[in-house]
Amino acid sequence: MGKRLLLVDDEPFNLELMTELLQDAGYDTVQAEDGEAAWQILQQEGETFSAVLLDKMMPGISGFDLLRRMKSSSKLAFVPAIMQTAVGAAASVQEGLSSGAFYYLTKPFSRDMLLAVVAAAAVHWDRHQHFKELASQQAGALRHMNSASFSFHNLQEAQHVTSLLAKASPHPEKVATGLFELIVNAIEHGNLEVSYQEKTRLQSLEQWESELEKRLADPRMGQRRVYVDMARDAQALRFTIRDEGQGFDWQNFQDSAPDTLLSSHGRGILIARKLSFDQLDYLGNGNTVVATTYLAAQ
Known part of the structure; x- marks a missing residue:
């Protein structure tokens, strides 16, 4: 079916x-x-x-x-x-x-x-739905976790980390969706230096997956890692995501330019802001982002 x-x-x-x-x-x-x-x-x-x-x-x-x-x-x-x-x-x-x-x-x-x-x-x-199912497993104990740190370099590792960290939230499937989008951006556009225009072109040529594999095997870019820290206090749950890339002009992607809204990708930041987190703050040159969920509001 x-x-x-x-x-x-x-x-x-x-x-x-x-x-x-x-x-x-x-x-x-x-x-x-x-x-x-x-x-x-x-x-x-x-x-x-x-x-x-x-x-x-x-x-x-x-x-x-x-x-x-x-x-x-x-x-x-x-x-x-x-x-x-x-x-x-x-x-x-x-x-x-x-x-x-x-x-x-x-x-x-x-x-x-x-x-x-x-x-x-x-x-x-x-x-x-995948994250929702994973989040239902042992979620109760992980909501008592007050801090955690991870580093990884590919999308498969990112899924495992995302599903675990999201369980620290009262609404794990909601957080997981936006957290994964931000981590994907850190890997693809940060560490692997894929521009928005390049991804559009590669997808149209059906070469996107092979290009990702090629860049992950690159001795320079493929060794870079993404770092994710989680911290909880009485008011909020915060995820800090940092990549080892050169950063990007994040101001232009906070609400997504109208032309990017009509394409088949490029909405990760918007999804995180509108659907998953109460606050999203990019720092410095854009290779660090802090995603916040206010616990009192939930």
Whole structure:
């Protein structure tokens, strides 16, 4: 059985077109012709969907209204919502991302772009579910851990560290998602010196995985490590992530530039800020970031 997607659009033609494209790619789809019908489906089986594709402008419950309902639900908050609209203005894109949309597609979009965005969202949901399952194991004892330090250099090691550290939080699956995004950035863009533009190009050429392996085997870059420190006090849980790269102009990625919001990657910082942590602070040249969760607020 393929991954399930909920498609929400008040235009039957759009629903049929997306259904055909996505089913041909191996996805199982469920259709909803308005926000009210979609909300009923989500309340009953929302966690079975890998992503929800929402039309922004619909009568009654709009795409934004449905998105806000999802984000207010503990069960649905992390289901990736892909907002679609004919409006491509920067302000509209920022509004969607600020409301919690995971991706933003402007109509008309290409088949390749649709499939790339849906695939990325499905990977994000699988990762969230994976961390949620891991976090349920021995979580109680680890929440008494007040400090910890780790260092590692590849993504497999990063997953193990992330799943362990997240268990120190009252909401481990929430923290794990953003923590892993920040660590991935530290490895790929920090230690391995992959620029945003390079990753876009390599993904389009289907050379991304081989390039990562090549750089990890490089005698200079491949020896670099990422350092993660966790510290807890009465008010907050803080994760400090440091890489051995040259840093980056982090100010430009705090809210993500509108052009990057329409591509298939580049939202790690935004995900961490909007979905996982109460505060995100980059230090110095950008190779150190402190992610904070306030315990009193939870």
